[in-house]
Amino acid sequence: MSLTALLEVPELEARYKKVKKFFFLRESAYDVTSACQLRCDGCYYFAGERSAVRDNRDPARWRAFLEGEKGRGITYVNLAGAEPALRPEVLRACHQTIPLGTVFTNGLKKIDADIRYRIHISVWGDATGDPKYRRYASGKEGPYCLPLQLENYKNDDRVIFVYTFNNENMEQVDEVLRLVHDAGHQITFNVFSVPERHGSMLKLKDTLARTREKMLEAIERYPETVVYSPYNATVHTEELSLRGQFGCPYPRAALTEAKGFGIGKTFRNYRADLTSDADSCCIPHTDCADCRHYAAGSAIVTARLDLHTQAESRFRGWLDYVDTYLAIWILGYQKDKNLYRGA
Ligand code: SF4
Ligand code: SF4
Numbered sequence: 001m002s003l004t005a006l007l008e009v010p011e012l013e014a015r016y017k018k019v020k021k022f023f024f025l026r027e028s029a030y031d032v033t034s035a036c037q038l039r040c041d042g043c044y045y046f047a048g049e050r051s052a053v054r055d056n057r058d059p060a061r062w063r064a065f066l067e068g069e070k071g072r073g074i075t076y077v078n079l080a081g082a083e084p085a086l087r088p089e090v091l092r093a094c095h096q097t098i099p100l101g102t103v104f105t106n107g108l109k110k111i112d113a114d115i116r117y118r119i120h121i122s123v124w125g126d127a128t129g130d131p132k133y134r135r136y137a138s139g140k141e142g143p144y145c146l147p148l149q150l151e152n153y154k155n156d157d158r159v160i161f162v163y164t165f166n167n168e169n170m171e172q173v174d175e176v177l178r179l180v181h182d183a184g185h186q187i188t189f190n191v192f193s194v195p196e197r198h199g200s201m202l203k204l205k206d207t208l209a210r211t212r213e214k215m216l217e218a219i220e221r222y223p224e225t226v227v228y229s230p231y232n233a234t235v236h237t238e239e240l241s242l243r244g245q246f247g248c249p250y251p252r253a254a255l256t257e258a259k260g261f262g263i264g265k266t267f268r269n270y271r272a273d274l275t276s277d278a279d280s281c282c283i284p285h286t287d288c289a290d291c292r293h294y295a296a297g298s299a300i301v302t303a304r305l306d307l308h309t310q311a312e313s314r315f316r317g318w319l320d321y322v323d324t325y326l327a328i329w330i331l332g333y334q335k336d337k338n339l340y341r342g343a
Helices: 010-020 059-071 088-097 145-152 173-182 208-221 230-236 242-246 294-303 312-329
Strands: 027-031 038-040 076-080 101-105 118-123 134-136 159-165 187-191
Touching: 010 312, 059 088, 076 088, 088 101, 118 145, 118 312, 145 173, 159 173, 159 208, 173 187, 173 208, 187 208, 187 230, 187 294, 208 230, 230 242, 230 294, 230 312, 242 294, 294 312
Parallel strands: 027 076, 076 101, 101 118, 118 159, 159 187
Antiparallel strands: 038 134
16 A cells, blocks of 8 residues: 555544654764663673773763764754763753753662653563662662652653563563552553673563563553553564564664665764764664664664555554654653554
8 A cells, every 4th residue: 555545544644644743853872871870681781892981971072062963963862871860960961952862761860850851761670570680780689679760750751661571570560560550650661682692581582472462461451551552562572573574774784784764874872982883773782683672663663664554554553653652752742542453
């Protein structure tokens, strides 16, 4: 089918118009610091050499650097690795220069209220899983992060929680959903994606099907709390990685993809010393064959409208995916009801 034919269905046209307003976004990613209180199992940040650089802590230098990024057409910043909340003045300088973006945090230290970025707080498990998967940098058993995160971000509209499913925590999501729901917050899902040459016990093996069931159950049970769609659940729990299903637009993959598409020309991933490599992606050192990461999917699936126009059901799935992605990444954007009804 052609896109024009699909847009003859009024609800599809309305949703397409809604999401299309955000097609101007051009993102890049920036490590803010190499410091972190934790050492989570399979953290890609500490899997490679990125953590070996010396942080640039000068807010004026960051401001000038992001002015340059603006000049390159970047309108959206992803502020990640290792723990950005530990550098509030750098975050403030970033926000004053490029005001659209997301900070990825473990939530153990509160980010000042004037920094109006979207805030993604990572959740790895319940009271039994978290201390095991997220040890302190000293090697000692880690904290149960969720109660601390909820305390730090009470009634904070910047926040969305991100639960990473791994090979053994599918059932732990029940406790997490209940606590996040009761606190009036929202949550979305990620799927553990193993770093290259890293034999983590958390890599999903025969647990993809159960993960999908738990995701669908959560969408059904907590429709106001869970920001996710059945199509997201489907593509993130296929045997094939996201790249296997859709290709990948990031520069790191574009070097070997037959045909470039999406953000390959503008995306860069900078280290905390503000250097970058030509072959970057949003989750460096992750094994492409196991890539099911939510951040990767936001660019990968969104960029493949062309693969979603063969059938109305696929297009419905794509619209839900983009609507979900915008609700997760844009502060104040409201997700609508899911349109996808299965293949
Ligand atoms: S909190 Fe984030 S950066 Fe720190 S070790 Fe865990 S995953 Fe890595
Ligand atoms: S890890 Fe994922 S996002 Fe990065 S290059 Fe590989 S497939 Fe693309």
